[in-house]
Amino acid sequence: xxxxxxxxxxxxxxxxxxxxxxxxxxxxxxxxxxxxxxxxxxxxxxxxxxxxxxxxxxxxxxxxxxxxxxxxxxxxxxxxxxxxxxxxxxxxxxxxxxxxxxxxxxxxxxxxxxxxxxxxxxxxxxxxxxxxxxxxxxxxxxxxxxxxxxxxxxxxxxxxxxxxxxx
Numbered sequence: 311x312x313x314x315x316x317x318x319x320x321x322x323x324x325x326x327x328x329x330x331x332x333x334x335x336x337x338x339x340x341x342x343x344x345x346x347x348x349x350x351x352x353x354x355x356x357x358x359x360x361x362x363x364x365x366x367x368x369x370x371x372x373x374x375x376x377x378x379x380x381x382x383x384x385x386x387x388x389x390x391x392x393x394x395x396x397x398x399x400x401x402x403x404x405x406x407x408x409x410x411x412x413x414x415x416x417x418x419x420x421x422x423x424x425x426x427x428x429x430x431x432x433x434x435x436x437x438x439x440x441x442x443x444x445x446x447x448x449x450x451x452x453x454x455x456x457x458x459x460x461x462x463x464x465x466x467x468x469x470x471x472x473x474x475x476x477x
Contacts, residue, residue, distance in 0.1 A: 313375070315339075315349035315358050326360050328375060339377050351375070353398040359384065361391055370394045370405060385418060385426055393438065397445040402466065404429070404439045404448065413437045415450055417466055429467060441465060449474075 314329045318336075325341040326349050340346055343364030350359045358375045361368055369386040373379070384403055385391060392413070393406035404417045405426050413435050416426035430436045434454035441448055448465040451458055460475040 313355070315351060315375070317347040317349060317360070326358060326373070328358070328377075337377055339375070340371070340373050340381060342381075348393055350395050352396050352400060354400070359394045359396060359403070361394065368392060370403065384420065387416075387426060389414075395439055395441055397441050397465075398443055399445055402441070402445070404441060404465075406437050406439055411435055415439045415448070429465070430463070430471075 312331055314331060316327055316329060317324045318327050324345050324347045326339045326346055327336050328339055329336045339358060343362045346360055346362040348361045356375055357372050359370055359372050362371055367386060368391040370384045370391055372382045372384050385405060387407050389407040390409045391405055391407055392409050395404045401419055402417055403420050404415065406413055407416050408414055414431040415429045415436050417429045418426040430450060432454060434452050436450055436452045438451040439448060446465060447462055449460060449462050452461055459473050461471045461473050463469060463471040
């Protein structure tokens with residue numbers, strides 16, 4: 311609650327920065343590729359995940375939130391990687407793959423799985439994955455019923471899904 315991760319456009323490319331709240335400095339964490347965006351925090355606050363095309367393919371990377379150390383590749387896919395989130399225990403990485411229409415949600419166990427596995431992969435557009443603090447539930451947006459709604463399902467899988475929004 312004391313720092314904000316953000317992407318900021320500098321010289322026509324997006325970079326990852328951390329702002330110390332309220333009146334503290336803004337520190338660049340990573341600059342590479344033409345687009346680096348959608349930062350997300352690890353539960354312990356020591357790492358920031360982000361999407362970058364620095365290898366000419368969208369992928370998810372991890373950097374120390376204080377800017378020290380090296381950048382680590384976490385996941386790459388033939389489909390565009392465009393969003394990410396960690397489970398609170400740090401064991402799972404949830405990803406939204408695809409851009410525009412045909413987006414789906416995948417997950418992988420960090421250090422265990424070599425490729426992401428589908429969690430919500432439907433003909434609909436599935437996006438904006440968010441895990442509950444206890445890691446048992448996945449909330450996400452989908453246009454499965456013809457309009458954008460929010461759904462919840464157990465994580466990492468099994469059981470049905472529940473629509474929890476109206477319009």
